[in-house]
Amino acid sequence: MSSPSTNVQQPESFAFSAKNEKAAKEIISRYPEGRQASAIMPLFDLAQRQSGGWLPLVAIENITARLEVPVIRGLEVATFYTMYNMEPVGKYLVQICTTTPCWLRGSDDVVSACKKNLGIDLNETTADGEFTLREVECLGACVNAPVVQIGNEYFEDVDAESAAKILDALRAGKKPKPGSQTGRSTSAPAGPLTSLTEVE
């Protein structure tokens, strides 16, 4: 993500919670002496999870100071990787893959269904702050295309109908079942077997 817009309300300060502080120490200890700067990415991730899904500038300043890295290098890392959010996102970050395999399998329908269901366009957040809709590049689950990632869960074999169902369930506070929405097991063929049919 590129640098945050100046309109973003940045928090005044950042500090890891007691639990995360312990985790941060553990992460830093993974790297040999003098190579602590390598901990920057897992620490950013930790800070993002703690901050409600986005990475405030104060968190970057806090972590770079701790790792003795110039703050601009921290900003470079945070803005290079698309999985760090530099601006606040909704409680549910809906990321729809639209790269070729998902697109061939109908991700465009999924996108329009989500837009319609949530009443927002891509890269927007619903007024209640619950959902942010985003189009992303390959999520690496092409076998079960189209794929939608919401929070930490992958929803696979999604179509317009099931996408709307998932969003409705989330809005209702339920936990929709992640994985294939057509009920197939892992990455098994969607239809009946086409080969090895004679094997008992």
Place this chain on the structure above:
Amino acid sequence: MPTLTIDGEEITVEDGLTVMQACEQAGVEIPRFCYHDRLSIAGNCRMCLVEMERSPKPIASCAMPAGEGMVIKTNTPLVKKAREGVMEFLLINHPLDCPICDQGGECDLQDQAMAYGRGSNRYTENKRAVKDKDLGPLVSTIMTRCIHCTRCIRFATEIAGVEELGATGRGEHMEITTYVESALTSELSGNLVDLCPVGALTSKPYAFAARSWELTKTETIDVHDAVGSNIRVDARGGAAMRVLPRLHEGVNEEWISDKTRHAVDGLSRQRLDTPYVREDGKLRKATWDEAFEAIKARVERTEGGKIAALAGDLADAESVFALKGLMTSLGSTNIDCRQDGAALDTATRAGYLFNTTIAGIEDADAVLLVGTNPRWEAPLINARFRKRYLMGGFQAGVVGEVHDLTYPATHLGAGPATLSEILAGINEFAKVLKAADRPIIVVGQSALTREDGAAVLGLARAIAEKFGMITDGWNGFNVLHTAAGRVGALDLGFVPGEGGKDTNAIINAAGEGAIEILYLLGADEIAMNDLGKAFVIYQGHHGDAGAHRADVVLPGAAYTEKDATYVNTEGRVQRTSRALFAPGDAREDWSILRALSEKLGQTLPYNSLNELRAAMIEAVPTFGELDAPATAAWGDFGKNGDVSDAPFVSPITDFYMTNPICRSSETMAECSTLYIQKTPRTGTDG
């Protein structure tokens, strides 16, 4: 020593060169944007693609090591097509605004698009636009023009030593920026403008001021510090428009400090362009004759012993030589060029020079910095120290104030007591110096401009001798000067003669009435209020402290307006060239003294600059050797004596305000406000 074939010609090159460097040695030009000799290799612009036999694709010659038996072709249709392709991609997002771009006429992108690009553009979509950044008062940004070569980032990180520039985002969204709109805090930031191959970073003070082809270019020497950076002054219509660095490996490489570059607007403000004579307590404009008459009337009724002269920091050797000649013939030995009272000893030339030489720093492996902040006193020498640090195996220790020098330095202590400890071997750093093969010591002016300065100098000398800094072919004793004219004046012996008074004594005597006439040759840094009723003659180019106190003002020429000799802190004799004429009635300084001497009936024995130089070289032969650093013999200097415990206090409190020229410069004032006083800028500022 690989042997490779470049465009059909065999060439053997040294080990460790890249294909691009080998091509250069073979006389083949390779276009490039991101590659720069003095920066690390990025290999991201792809402009230097060449064809290599048995390689399926063209290779980036800047990043490919030259190997044995390589067959490189740079003039094939493949290479031509590759260059056209790269050029076309670079121009996709580059605006077609050359007519309003300050880089126009000296733009790498413009030149290479002409030489290697296609004649037309096939891109019809929208170009991207990027928000401009604020890098401070010196560097203006038009980021839409940026081609992301990252030279600026690498310069800031590697040479300047301030990791403040970076690239955020990626792909089409990549932007060069500082961390959230903060100005770049480096004394070398102006060099970013030279490095930028396009018009993304341009000089803010020079914005829309001139076109490169309208400027008269004069190669000369800088005087804002004692480094003697080689510069080029670009002038148009009687005003110096800008200052650029010239390549000199021994001195400034290809960088200059921001003060050298941007104090240039000070040359057209606050200038003394006519003589003045004080009448009824007020200075009034006068003719040269009136001014000389006023001096003559006063000198005639004053005996030689009551006359004194001080040479300032920017005084050139010729005028100092002429002034010394005049003072001698008037019978005065009260002369001094050390207006800060530094206890420099002229007995041995090696005792006041940067003997290691600036380039020699690269051979040193440990440095003891005594009472100096090289980052402010000589930014380019500091850049050499950083360069040396980056090579590895280098340790620095500091006695004096703590500053961020852009390389790690151990703070050992604040005052002379620490030096005694090092000499006695009880300080940790003594071990470092002992273990080092080529240790050096750098003594700054703050160590010398104190009551016990001579004893501190003696202590430094003892350390140099004890830790093997003085051996055959290696002299690790260095004095870092801050005044461009100082070494030249010391070489000429512009110090108190027999029975003469030094700076402090002259000022005291003037206050008490024992000195009745004081001649200030561009000396502005003394306490003017302490001069009592002395008749003060000020010869200089700016209406600064000296001119305000003066009874007679003689307008001289600034460094860009005269052919003059300066000796840098290494003892390197260099000559400036006149780029402009001095304003109004102002004259070259030596000629003013020559004319005055005639008026006073003590005509100096030379009628031209050449005759003066011949006389000067006869008196001090070192002036005959141009552009050679010091090879002065070691000798006795400094004193043994008690030193006080007072800490060293830097003489420079504001890097941007050290002499009359930069004090008159609006650009320097703006830098000082932002970087030194740290006053936040308001919306109405530029």
